[in-house]
Amino acid sequence: MGTWHQLDPAEVLQQLDTTIAHGLSQVEVTRRLKQHGFNELTEQPGESLWKILWKQLTAVMVVVLMVAALISLALGDYINAGAILAIVAFNAILGVRQEYQAGKAIAALKKLAVSTVKVRRDDRVQEISARQLVPGDIVLLETGNLVSADYRLLETSNLRIQEASLTGESEPANKTAQRLEPVDAAKGDQTETDLP
Structure with missing residues (x-):
């Protein structure tokens, strides 16, 4: 589904069959890794x-x-x-x-630049390679973390994301866990000001 930002956090958790408190089980992580593959960009061959x-x-x-x-x-x-x-x-x-x-x-x-992330899996917080993230992982973001995948925010508190490497904007963008109504802006450009 390409419109995760338009769903309430509870709907996202339900569709991904996960919970904030427990996260995914290792068995489910293994299954999803087989289904979706590693969280990495496909390497394009360099130009001759x-x-x-x-x-x-x-x-x-x-x-x-x-x-x-x-x-x-x-x-x-x-x-x-x-x-x-x-x-x-x-x-x-x-x-x-x-x-x-x-x-x-x-x-x-x-x-x-091999980044690691903190996730909740099997009822405990673990630090894993960002490459091993799967859909439904509960990622715990902290100040200074690199965002190494497309995340659907479920809970936030005064979250501001530095997006200069993507957008060129020098000011951090405010982000929220609330669902966003459809807008013409690209997903990365949608901020809490896009809310109804």
């Missing part, structure tokens, strides 16, 4: 060097420079044509190098 180079060479400004180089060649101005092509080549090499290194850096950061 040729594809990165192609993107560099087909950028609008580079195409304009190559057209200028061709016009210079046609007019017999070989020095300007050579200078323009040298700039295009230097720009392409530099762009490919930077984009390739950025991709490697992001991959390395993903490996380092």
Whole structure:
């Protein structure tokens, strides 16, 4: 169901067959892991060097420079044509190098950023890898926690979430456990001001 935010917390708990007090049993967690898989993004293969180079060479400004180089060649101005092509080549090499290194850096950061979360399972609080979260887990958020999945808030008290990495907004957004009426805003953009 894609509209969890439109249900009351009690309805969410009922549909996910869980409770705030007890959480899921380990047997149920195992079953849901088999059904839904791990809580992780599917890894997209990185772009090949040729594809990165192609993107560099087909950028609008580079195409304009190559057209200028061709016009210079046609007019017999070989020095300007050579200078323009040298700039295009230097720009392409530099762009490919930077984009390739950025991709490697992001991959390395993903490996380092293994977050853990506190969940209630089998009547007790446990700290698990965020990768092992399943639908219906009762996650206990505390100040400073990273939100490592799509959560449906069930209980809150003056909750403000820093969403700068997703939305670019520097101010934390107020969040609530109350159900939200359908609005045209994306789910992450819905705040307590969207309530009826």
